[in-house]
Every structure is written in C-alpha cells, then in structure tokens.
Amino acid sequence: MGEICLTDEFILETHGLTKEFAGFFAVRDVNLKVKRGTIHALIGPNGAGKTTCFNLLTKFLKPSAGTILYKGQDITALAPADVARLGLVRSFQISAVFPHLTALENVRVALQRQHGASFDFWRSKSVLDQYNHRAEELLEDVGLSEFTKTPAVEMPYGRKRALEIATTLALDPEMMLLDEPMAGMGHEDIDKIAALIKRISAKYTILMVEHNLSVVSNLSDIITVLTRGKVLAEGSYADLTKDERVKEAYLGAGHG
Amino acid sequence: MTTITENAIPEPRRGTSDAMIAFVIMTALLLIVPLTGVYPFFVMQALCFALLACAFNLLIGYGGLLSFGHAMFLGTAGYFTAHALKVWGFTPELGILIGTLGAAALGVITGLIAIRRQGIYFAMITLALSQLLYFVYLQTPFTHGEDGIQGIPQGFLFGIFNLSKPITLYYVILAGFLLGFLLIYRAINSPFGEVLKAIRENEPRAISLGYKTDQYKLLAYILSGTLAGFAGSLKVFVAQNASLTDVHWTMSGEIVLMTLVGGLGTIFGPVVGAFVIIAMQQYLAGFGQWVTVIQGAIFVICVLTFRRGVIGEIAHYFKRSL
Structure with missing residues (x-):
C-alpha cells in the first residue's frame, strides 16, 4: 500500500x-x-x-x-x-566482513547480488570484473583505496568497519x-568513522x-x-x- | 562455523596461474600412467574416488557444509548405471547419464530436507538419510542385496571406444575425471562460488546483504551430489559391479578422510588424499584388518599435526593457493 x-x-x-x-x-x-x-x-x-x-x-x-x-x-x-x-540494511556489532575475501571482493559480493548472475556456477568469475570500477569507487569513498587487494582479515579494525559501510552502501540502501x-x-x-557516517547521512x-x-x-x-x-x-x-x-x-x- | 572449516585455505589470489601449472603437471602425470607399469586398475579406482572427494570438497571446503552421507550418491548412481547397463542393455553413455541424473534427483530430495539445519545437525541428517537409503538398497530386489549387481558389461562408449580394453577404459575414466574436476574448479571460481565463499565466511552478513543463503547451499549440495554420482557411475565400469559397500556409512567416512588428508578447501587436496588412501588400501592389504587401524592412526596424526592436509600445508608454506 x-x-x-x-x-x-x-x-x-x-x-x-x-x-x-x-x-x-x-x-x-x-x-x-x-x-x-x-x-x-x-x-x-x-x-x-x-x-x-x-x-x-x-x-x-x-x-x-x-x-x-x-x-x-x-x-x-x-x-x-x-x-x-x-x-533496509544492517551492520553488526562485531565487524561483519568476509575475512578471506579482499576488500574489493567484499564490496563486489554486495554489488553482485543486485545485478543477478549469482547462481551462475558455469561462468568464470571474471564476469564479476565489470563491478570492479564501482567497487573501487565505493572503497575510495570510505578512504580504503590502498586496501583494495588486501584480504579483510589483514585490515586494521577501524578499516574493517569502513569496509563494512562501503559494502552496505554498495546495496544502495535507503536506510542503514x-x-x-x-x-x-x-x-x-x-x-574518521563519525565523519563518514555524517557524510553518508546526507543521502540515507x-x-x-x-x-x-x-x-x-x-x-x-x-x-x-x-x-x-x-x-x-x-x-x-x-x-x-x-x-x-x-x-x-x-x-x-x-x-x- | 565449525572448527574444520576455519582451516579452509583463503581465496586464490595469484592462485590462477599456480593452479594452472599444478593442473598441467597432474594431467601429464595421469596421461603417462599406463606407460609406467603402475597397476591401471588401482589408478582408475583412485581417479573415481578423487572425483568423489573433489565433489565432497565443493560442499564442505567452499560451502562449509559437512555431509556425512555422500556415499549415498556414489552408491545410488552406481546401482542405476549398473542396472541400466546389465538389465536394460543401455549404452555406456546412457548408463552414466542415468546414474548421474539419479544422483542429482537424490540431491534435490535429500538437499531440501538436510539444508534446513547446520553444523552437526546437517551432518547427522545426511548420515540418517544415507542409512535409510542403505536399508532400502539392502531390501529392494534390483540391487540383489548382499550380492550386489555383478558382471556388468562394459560395452562401447559412443559406439567407438571398447571399454573392456584396459587402456581405452583408463583414458575414458581419466577424461571423465578431468571433466568433473574442471567443472568443480569452474564452480568454485564462478559468480556462484563467490557467494558460496561469502556465506561460508559470514552467513549472517550474507543474509543482511539480501542473499537467501539456503538457496545457494542447496545448489552447492545438488552440484556436489550430482558430481559424486558421476564418479559413482564411472566406477561401475572399473569395478564391473555395484555393491552395498558403496552406500555404506563407512564409505562416507572414507570420503571425509580422503579430503582431510589431502587438504580441505584446496583444489588438488582431495585428489592427493584419494590416491593416498586408495594406495594404502591397495599396498597395505597384506596387513588385513590392520589397514583400518593404520588408517585411523593416520587420520589422528593428520588432524593433530598437519591440519591443513598435504596440499593445504604445502600451499600454506609457499603462500600459494592450490
């Protein structure tokens, strides 16, 4: 309704x-x-x-x-x-990242969901490269450009939270x-995170x-x-x- | 997540080329086997189990789901293929198709039940379902109970390849193994594989991103069961029989053992694990019942000292993904 x-x-x-x-x-x-x-x-x-x-x-x-x-x-x-x-997308108290995926891959998992093809087990994952550009943008937006290829598990705690926010933003939610x-x-x-939250609150x-x-x-x-x-x-x-x-x-x- | 899956090897990074080299070496070795004088029956049998273990590994290593009933796919496909060949007089390719499709159907039915639970409960449900099926096969006439289906004609694959010639059979089995192996490799490195890994790593987070994780786990389970069934169908041509051994729960245990010894969540680990276990059974046969004890000891040593398995430890040492 x-x-x-x-x-x-x-x-x-x-x-x-x-x-x-x-x-x-x-x-x-x-x-x-x-x-x-x-x-x-x-x-x-x-x-x-x-x-x-x-x-x-x-x-x-x-x-x-x-x-x-x-x-x-x-x-x-x-x-x-x-x-x-x-x-309506949530975060978790304990930082919710996919530890053994890189920062880029973390964000890509979110981008991939919206654009379908997530059940395609017969295609190469190189089809996901089309999301790399958008994922890099999102990472840059939260100040994580240098961590693109770093597995999430190796990132400092504060950066993991930023990655979590970037992943959430990838879904283009209305409310977080x-x-x-x-x-x-x-x-x-x-x-840093407070400034980030303040900034994204303009849109969400x-x-x-x-x-x-x-x-x-x-x-x-x-x-x-x-x-x-x-x-x-x-x-x-x-x-x-x-x-x-x-x-x-x-x-x-x-x-x- | 269970403690077992925590050891899973990280996502391939510069892995693609490493895996490619390892694949070429493996294929080359397998191609020249008939020239080396190694007993081909042993290698063919090991190849079938290697494919089985790889299929199992797709589910646990990348989906984080421990199935303790994978023998049901092996056995079901075996019975279906054997029956189609012997009683219906089907050609080998049709026999394999029927066996594999039978396993796929079984995957859909048991998957819908089992996937609702996680961890130990998932393992127990799969075990219970496979035991249930064991008793069905014990009683139904077409399996010939304790005797099994014996003396299965091997026939001509596609009307050309004479499978009763050991050398031809060897290369056909090898081709089947490579096909299955590459399919699994592709599934692991597909868009679907990425989601599966994400779910293994952090399921609540995957849900919060809008993934209906049960659907992905179900697909992984069906794929794994189908490919395990494909291995079972191939095995019929090697063993020329289909028996209750292949549906028994101890077989499910052996699949787990092979995968753990080789390296859970590694691409080549299950292959190595399968060869190690089958070789032990083959060459330690002289020890009789002691083989089981030796196997048990190896399992304990493996879990205590090199938890990542043979390939897992090598990959970890060289910081590669294999």
Whole structure:
C-alpha cells in the first residue's frame, strides 16, 4: 500500500514491538518512529534491549508481538534477506566482513547480488570484473583505496568497519541500521568513522545503537533512550541531558 | 562455523596461474600412467574416488557444509548405471547419464530436507538419510542385496571406444575425471562460488546483504551430489559391479578422510588424499584388518599435526593457493 513515500515523514515505525524470551521481556511495547533523512540514535545502559531491538527490525529475530512498518509497508512477517532487498540494511556489532575475501571482493559480493548472475556456477568469475570500477569507487569513498587487494582479515579494525559501510552502501540502501559502529575503536578511527557516517547521512536515513555519548551527541538528530526493554525518553541530546530520568538510568544503574 | 572449516585455505589470489601449472603437471602425470607399469586398475579406482572427494570438497571446503552421507550418491548412481547397463542393455553413455541424473534427483530430495539445519545437525541428517537409503538398497530386489549387481558389461562408449580394453577404459575414466574436476574448479571460481565463499565466511552478513543463503547451499549440495554420482557411475565400469559397500556409512567416512588428508578447501587436496588412501588400501592389504587401524592412526596424526592436509600445508608454506 505504502508507495506514497514522498509524503511519508517516517521511514520506519514500530507499534507495540515486543520480544519475550521465556518470560523475560527483552523489548517491551516499543513504539519507535524514525524520520526520513535523519540520524536517529538508540541508547541505553547494557541490557536495555538495543541489540534485540535491532535484530527485530531486521528480522533476525521474530517479534513476540507488535508490527514493524517500513515505508508504510508491514514487514513484520518478512525474512531477513527480503528486508535487506527492500533497502533496509544492517551492520553488526562485531565487524561483519568476509575475512578471506579482499576488500574489493567484499564490496563486489554486495554489488553482485543486485545485478543477478549469482547462481551462475558455469561462468568464470571474471564476469564479476565489470563491478570492479564501482567497487573501487565505493572503497575510495570510505578512504580504503590502498586496501583494495588486501584480504579483510589483514585490515586494521577501524578499516574493517569502513569496509563494512562501503559494502552496505554498495546495496544502495535507503536506510542503514548501524549496531555500535564505534565499538572497540581508538580515537582516531572514531573520528574518521563519525565523519563518514555524517557524510553518508546526507543521502540515507540512519538508525544506530551507540555507547559513545560524545559520538551520539555530535551525530544524532534525535535520540531514543531505552531501559529494561522500554522507551524511557526521546528527544534531542540537549533535551535529554536535562532529563532526570535519563541521568538516573545512566548514572544510577548503568555507570554506578 | 565449525572448527574444520576455519582451516579452509583463503581465496586464490595469484592462485590462477599456480593452479594452472599444478593442473598441467597432474594431467601429464595421469596421461603417462599406463606407460609406467603402475597397476591401471588401482589408478582408475583412485581417479573415481578423487572425483568423489573433489565433489565432497565443493560442499564442505567452499560451502562449509559437512555431509556425512555422500556415499549415498556414489552408491545410488552406481546401482542405476549398473542396472541400466546389465538389465536394460543401455549404452555406456546412457548408463552414466542415468546414474548421474539419479544422483542429482537424490540431491534435490535429500538437499531440501538436510539444508534446513547446520553444523552437526546437517551432518547427522545426511548420515540418517544415507542409512535409510542403505536399508532400502539392502531390501529392494534390483540391487540383489548382499550380492550386489555383478558382471556388468562394459560395452562401447559412443559406439567407438571398447571399454573392456584396459587402456581405452583408463583414458575414458581419466577424461571423465578431468571433466568433473574442471567443472568443480569452474564452480568454485564462478559468480556462484563467490557467494558460496561469502556465506561460508559470514552467513549472517550474507543474509543482511539480501542473499537467501539456503538457496545457494542447496545448489552447492545438488552440484556436489550430482558430481559424486558421476564418479559413482564411472566406477561401475572399473569395478564391473555395484555393491552395498558403496552406500555404506563407512564409505562416507572414507570420503571425509580422503579430503582431510589431502587438504580441505584446496583444489588438488582431495585428489592427493584419494590416491593416498586408495594406495594404502591397495599396498597395505597384506596387513588385513590392520589397514583400518593404520588408517585411523593416520587420520589422528593428520588432524593433530598437519591440519591443513598435504596440499593445504604445502600451499600454506609457499603462500600459494592450490
């Protein structure tokens, strides 16, 4: 029904999203609305349900209750690969690259999916060379030109995250879900990846889970705070810093 | 991923030319075998098992799926080909076609069931399915149960090549092996092979890129089963019989052993592994039942000391891809 995208202010919405694991509610009755073209951050203390929420949105987990609307279309019942095909692509907390493929090949795997021929077992893989140019462009875009021929496993951690983003961009998604893009990174890498995210946000809607609050404050247009599986507060960083409940959740419980 | 697949050799880099040289050497050696006085029956048998192991390796080495029931493809194709030749009086090429297609059909049916699970569960389902088939073949009249199908006429391939002449048979088997080997090599280095490797390396990520990974695994399984069946059909002409041994689970175990000894996820490893194991069975036959013990010991040593297998260790040492 929902091909009225231009008027749709919200690209992704959840209604009463709930995930129960044997009596424990990891995510409870979450109503999330992500505005098109924004960077939306999901924060909260450990165990607040952020990653579970991500897994629900990308269908890696099945919700116990609630619905998920993407561009007005109900995607609650779709398979994860189908969600990706609609342009809602996720990253993972642990850097998700194909370790023994080169950076170029990593990106090419993504390009190849959209253009078909992925089942052709009788053709030489040299037919994939047609994607090399586009793959090189994407790598250059995230500052990885020098790593084109390097197997992903040999790249520094921060560069792997950049490669992951390049691979995601290769799908030309409408919306990216980044699960802790800064996890395990040093200062220098954080600045680079933050600048990269800021830059790509001009074209894509981004929902990210992130622990690093300075990154969140610099990048995010809007922030949703989760605690114990529920939405505690939502607003801009400035609003939230004034919110007593948020302070308590972080200083009281999380960072005691 | 299982610990076994973690040892898989990385994607070929400057590998193409290395593999080409290795292929030329292998082909040259195999071409001159009849001149060297090596027992040709042994080499033909080893070639059939080498193709079988290569087909198996396509699935585990590049798809990350450990099948513990690959003997069912070998045996099924063998029975189909043997029956077509002996009872229906088909020509060799038609017999091979029927055997291979039979294995392909079996691949589709068992694949749809097995592919739903991963790791140890996948291995157990394939084992269970092959055991199920073993009992079917034990009971159905056309296989002649314990006796097997004996005295199969070899006939004339394409009406020209007299397969009862050992030298002709040798080159026909060699041609069949090379055809299968090249097909597998191509599949590994195809657009499909790239996706398969990506799935082996990181399946959740492949899914998040929009790949329906089950479909790729199913195709790999069917291809692997079909080529294993092709090996089984060729073997009928060498052994001139089709028996329960080829569907027994110990055969599935031997396929795993050959691949591990030679080098999992390497292109030439399974070939070397098959020759080593078949040679052991051939030349250590004097030790009787002890062959099994020796094989077991070699398996343990292999896993403990050179986990990458013969070719895998060589490739690793020279930083080449073979």
